[in-house]
Amino acid sequence: MKLSAEYAIEIMRVMELHVDKHVLILGSVSGAELPFTKYDQIDWIDKVSNVNYRFEEINNGTHNLIINLCCEHMYPMRVITLPATYLLQSNNRYCDEHVNRTTSKEALIEQSQLDEVNFASTTKFNGVNYYTIVGEKW
DSSP states (O other), X not given: OHHHHHHHHHXXXXXXXXXXXXXXXXSOOTTOOOSOSOOEXXXXXXXXXXXXXXXXXXXXXXXSEEEESOGGGXXXXXXXXXXXXXXXXXXXXXXXXXXXXXXXXXXXXXXXXXXXXXXXXXXXXXXXXXXXXXXXXX
16 A cells, blocks of 8 residues: 555656645555645544545635545545545455445546546556546636
8 A cells, every 4th residue: 555655646746736735635645755744634544533524624625735545445536526636546456444446547537526637547556456646626
């Protein structure tokens, strides 16, 4: 998982997505080094403040970069409607905790309902396909 997160973060660095952004991380970045020090984070594991029950709060926020590298653990990203840049990643690995695994980058794009897709890839790490997309919601 760390390898896939590092891959997504490197894409963010190359595309300079993090410059002058108010960042919200949904879930975890699996220990990957981030190119910024200030950000807000909401996890899916925390039973008290689980991201799956905070969509209204997120949609009323001011973040303009949303990072979710574990979309397979959360409801489809179409429920987040905040105008922002999105860096999203999911995978096809079967696991009971994966309530929303995807089967392709196209499926992740469809369920995220981005208005514009700037980058999409499928990369295999440890035998699992990881789908990474970058795009915009207006």
